[in-house]
Amino acid sequence: MRTSPATIPPQKLPETVAFTRSELTRILSVYGYFVAAGEWRDYAIDSLKDAAVFSIFRRASELPLYRIEKRPALARKQGAWVVVSMTGAVLKRGQDLAQVLKIFDRQKLKLAT
Numbered sequence: 001m002r003t004s005p006a007t008i009p010p011q012k013l014p015e016t017v018a019f020t021r022s023e024l025t026r027i028l029s030v031y032g033y034f035v036a037a038g039e040w041r042d043y044a045i046d047s048l049k050d051a052a053v054f055s056i057f058r059r060a061s062e063l064p065l066y067r068i069e070k071r072p073a074l075a076r077k078q079g080a081w082v083v084v085s086m087t088g089a090v091l092k093r094g095q096d097l098a099q100v101l102k103i104f105d106r107q108k109l110k111l112a113t
Contacts, residue, residue, distance in 0.1 A: 017052045023097055027054050030104050
């Protein structure tokens with residue numbers, strides 16, 4: 001028995017996690033500050049099945065200095081947002097992106113002096 005293409009249910013593509021425009025604007029404003037200061041030079045954005053990752057590089061050929069990750073599956077447990085260092089250490093975790101990005105305020109003070 002042959003089935004026509006109309007009777008086969010369409011397969012769902014796996015959903016990917018991505019940054020919203022407002023989230024990306026907030027992240028890029030922090031990134032732009034450090035680019036202007038000459039500290040950071042490159043970035044990469046990855047949209048994965050379970051996370052969206054914004055990686056920050058000093059040079060394009062190196063490992064990322066920091067990763068800002070959005071993991072919606074952890075929103076109720078540990079917070080959807082996390083900043084991870086080059087060594088894999090979690091620097092800050094939370095529910096609100098603005099609070100998580102405050103980890104970079106300390107570095108802004110170092111650049112000002």
